Amino acid sequence: MSWQPQPNYDYAQLQSIDVYDASGNKIGPVDQVLTERPSGKHYLLVKGGPLGIGSDDYYIPETAIDMVGRDRVVVDIGKDELKRKGWTKPPTGDWMS
Numbered sequence: 001m002s003w004q005p006q007p008n009y010d011y012a013q014l015q016s017i018d019v020y021d022a023s024g025n026k027i028g029p030v031d032q033v034l035t036e037r038p039s040g041k042h043y044l045l046v047k048g049g050p051l052g053i054g055s056d057d058y059y060i061p062e063t064a065i066d067m068v069g070r071d072r073v074v075v076d077i078g079k080d081e082l083k084r085k086g087w088t089k090p091p092t093g094d095w096m097s
Helices: 079-084
Strands: 018-020 026-037 042-047 057-061 065-068 072-075 094-096
Touching: 026 057
Parallel strands: 018 072
Antiparallel strands: 018 026, 026 042, 026 094, 042 057, 065 072
């Protein structure tokens, strides 16, 4: 069963937690959680470069989250698919972090 986005969930809890793809490959840590106004949709800004620094930033929508655990977030797609979906570019819209 997939994780379901929750309107009252404290997304700040995800800050600095490592994100893994569907195959168990580490993508990187959550740097920020962005919230779209006025819809309230959330995106995880994940730093995917070595040691969480570098040019591999991913903007992963909350709908891609499969599981949230104490020490990890798992998304339902592979790391290669993140680039194909265009999630390396910031989403457009009015955002707050």
